[in-house]
Amino acid sequence: MQVELYLIEAVDRVLSSMSQKSSNKARSFLEKMGVHVLTNTMATSCDDKTVFIDSGKSLNTGIIIWTAGIKGNSTVGLAAECFSRNGRIIVESYNRVSGYSNIYALGDIALQTEEKYPQGHPQVAQVAIQQAQFLAENLERIKSNKPLREFRYKDLGTMATVGRHLVVVELPSLRFQGVFAWFIWMFIHLMSIIGVKNKLMIFMNWAWKYFTYDQSTRLIIRPKGCADISTNNYSIPE
Numbered sequence: 001m002q003v004e005l006y007l008i009e010a011v012d013r014v015l016s017s018m019s020q021k022s023s024n025k026a027r028s029f030l031e032k033m034g035v036h037v038l039t040n041t042m043a044t045s046c047d048d049k050t051v052f053i054d055s056g057k058s059l060n061t062g063i064i065i066w067t068a069g070i071k072g073n074s075t076v077g078l079a080a081e082c083f084s085r086n087g088r089i090i091v092e093s094y095n096r097v098s099g100y101s102n103i104y105a106l107g108d109i110a111l112q113t114e115e116k117y118p119q120g121h122p123q124v125a126q127v128a129i130q131q132a133q134f135l136a137e138n139l140e141r142i143k144s145n146k147p148l149r150e151f152r153y154k155d156l157g158t159m160a161t162v163g164r165h166l167v168v169v170e171l172p173s174l175r176f177q178g179v180f181a182w183f184i185w186m187f188i189h190l191m192s193i194i195g196v197k198n199k200l201m202i203f204m205n206w207a208w209k210y211f212t213y214d215q216s217t218r219l220i221i222r223p224k225g226c227a228d229i230s231t232n233n234y235s236i237p238e
């Protein structure tokens with residue numbers, strides 16, 4: 001099936017939490033695959049056939065995939081003041097829920113601010129892992145009557161994959177993109193999988209898909225040799 005893919009992004013670049021360079025690279029990766037990237041464009045509403053955008057224009061479409069973030073699952077019983085506007089539970093620097101002495105929240109659901117993250121931490125696995133380890137240590141400290149330590153998020157870096165050989169990596173002191181980044185992405189994700197058997201199965205699966213060009217789960221399929229449409233002028237259908 002031939003599809004036209006539009007990526008609608010409210011802010012002025014994709015991957016806005018990463019550097020401008022990585023954003024530009026990711027955009028060019030997407031455009032080379034034929035995706036129409038519309039930045040500074042807000043989806044205001046949609047029905048099953050149309051997406052309406054803030055310029056007053058609309059896109060006719062058969063399929064809409066909404067990826068504009070997540071909302072916390074509300075927890076009945078906690079005071080309304082504990083919740084931020086997007087449903088995250090407000091916690092202080094020990095991950096204790098604001099206003100409670102024995103309820104803790106961590107990971108995606110927790111909204112914890114620190115100087116570097118005034119709007120809260122990014123909702124990524126590293127934050128959840130580090131907060132869990134930290135809270136475990138603090139609970140040990142409570143048990144032995146030691147003073148609690150305040151959580152500080154250690155950003156180990158960010159990676160985003162756009163497609164085959166197309167990855168952007170930002171480590172605290174190093175940024176790179178392309179094929180090497182793609183290998184690093186695979187290595188780190190493989191090492192994060194629990195158990196040798198799982199690692200091996202996933203590695204074999206990836207290798208099979210890589211060498212056979214198995215695209216059964218891919219959304220963007222461009223036949224080999226197909227023209228790059230990234231430079232085509234296009235307009236949003238009325």
Ligand SMILES: Cc1cc2nc3c(=O)[nH]c(=O)nc-3n(C[C@H](O)[C@H](O)[C@H](O)COP(=O)(O)OP(=O)(O)OC[C@H]3O[C@@H](n4cnc5c(N)ncnc54)[C@H](O)[C@@H]3O)c2cc1C
Nearest residue numbers: 070073106107108109110122123124125126127128129159
């Ligand atoms: C599609 C996708 C891709 C992602 N890719 C990345 C990535 O590449 N790198 C990265 O760092 N992060 C990624 N993330 C984010 C990452 O998954 C989260 O930041 C991380 O899982 C947060 O961990 P958590 O323990 O806070 O929450 P979760 O992992 O979401 O765990 C919460 C658990 O609580 C359960 N639950 C919810 N409500 C209740 C209830 N009332 N009672 C009992 N159980 C309940 C849920 O079923 C779930 O199992 C991705 C997220 C998504 C959705």
